[in-house]
Amino acid sequence: QVQLVQSGSELKKTGASVKVSCKASGYSFSGYAMNWVRQAPGQGLECMGWINTNTGEPMYAQGFTGRFVFSLDTSVSTAYLQINSLKTEDTAVYYCATWLEVAHWGQGTLVTVSS
Amino acid sequence: VMTQSPDSLAVSLGERATINCRSSRSVFYSSNNKNYLAWYQQKPGQPPKLLIYWASTRESGVPDRFSGSGSGTDFTLTISSLQAEDVAVYYCQQYYDTPWAFGQGTKVEIK
Numbered sequence: 001q002v003q004l005v006q007s008g009s010e011l012k013k014t015g016a017s018v019k020v021s022c023k024a025s026g027y028s029f030s031g032y033a034m035n036w037v038r039q040a041p042g043q044g045l046e047c048m049g050w051i052n053t054n055t056g057e058p059m060y061a062q063g064f065t066g067r068f069v070f071s072l073d074t075s076v077s078t079a080y081l082q083i084n085s086l087k088t089e090d091t092a093v094y095y096c097a098t099w100l101e102v103a104h105w106g107q108g109t110l111v112t113v114s115s
Numbered sequence: 116v117m118t119q120s121p122d123s124l125a126v127s128l129g130e131r132a133t134i135n136c137r138s139s140r141s142v143f144y145s146s147n148n149k150n151y152l153a154w155y156q157q158k159p160g161q162p163p164k165l166l167i168y169w170a171s172t173r174e175s176g177v178p179d180r181f182s183g184s185g186s187g188t189d190f191t192l193t194i195s196s197l198q199a200e201d202v203a204v205y206y207c208q209q210y211y212d213t214p215w216a217f218g219q220g221t222k223v224e225i226k
Contacts, residue, residue, distance in 0.1 A: 035215060045155075045163065045206055047214040061214040095162055099210055102174060103153060105162045 002026040004096050004106035011112045012086050020081045020109045022096030029077035030054045036070060036081050037095040039108075048094075051079060086113045117207055119218035125226040132194040134221045136207035141187045144211065151211035154183055154192045156203045157220075163206060167192065199225065 007021040022034065036048040049060040051070040058070035069082040083090055091113045096106040116139040126132045142151045150170035155163035165174045167183035170190055180195045194201055202225060207218040 033213070035213075037215075037217075044220045045208075045217040047216065049214050059213060102168055103155075103165045103210075105165075108162050 002098075002100060002104045004098065004104055006094075006096060006106040006109045009110040009112070011114070014086055014088060014113055014115045016086050016113075017082060017084045018086060018111055020083075020094050020096075020111065022079045022081070022106050024077045024079070024098070027100055030074055032098045032100050034070075034072075034079040035097045035099075037097055037105075038092045039095065040089075040092040043092075045095075048081075053079070083111070086111075088113050088115060117209055117216050117218040119205075119207055119221050121221060122219065123222040123224065125224045126194075126197045127226045128199065129196050130226075132197050132201070132223055134192045134205050134207075134223075136185075136190045136192070136218050138188045138190075138209055138216075142209045142211040143187050150186050150190070151209055152183075152185070152190050153208045153210060154181075155206045155208065156201075157206065158203045166205075194223070197223070197225070 033050045035050040038046045048064040051058045067084045071080045093108040120135045152170040154167040157163045171183045204220045
């Protein structure tokens with residue numbers, strides 16, 4: 001069955017970087033785009049953008065350009081979200097999600113940024 | 116832009132709950148006659164759970180008290196008989212184009 005398994009929680013200082021992984025299994029990884037969704041504490045769902053898992057081309061939503069980087073390692077069917085120059089407002093749960101006939105979501109990764 | 120109404124809703128057990136979602140543009144794709152609109156349920160500390168896709172198709176395992184309707188730009192999620200376990204936040208989502216867009220969420224509580 002389709003599974004997206006994300007890396008564990010992270011605690012970082014402002015100015016540092018973090019890299020969240022999303023390992024896919026149960027389907028052809030390169031056939032379906034991988035989306036990244038942010039959920040700040042007590043807030044709603046916000047799509048950060050997506051990456052074409054066939055070409056590796058990332059597309060960033062408004063507000064997620066510059067410090068956010070989507071990447072892939074297709075050899076291990078894994079997508080990555082890197083956030084550079086972390087700010088306290090980056091504290092959130094980050095989800096990977098893909099759509100194959102129906103939506104499939106990772107379990108989420110909590111990133112906490114403190115000063 | 117996806118806009119849900121109301122922002123919160125308190126309903127008695129066994130009563131009907133109705134959540135509306137409006138898209139700023141049509142999510143209907145005429146070539147396959149489908150509306151690219153989904154509904155999710157989210158409980159604290161959990162990822163969103165897909166309830167409805169293609170606007171009205173219930174995901175496997177979702178109780179039949181959940182139903183979706185609508186087309187084009189206006190959609191509705193109905194819980195026909197609210198149960199205690201339905202207390203959650205509900206989101207609509209368009210997947211017609213990228214990036215995906217979500218409604219702001221509707222919190223459903225027991226009256």
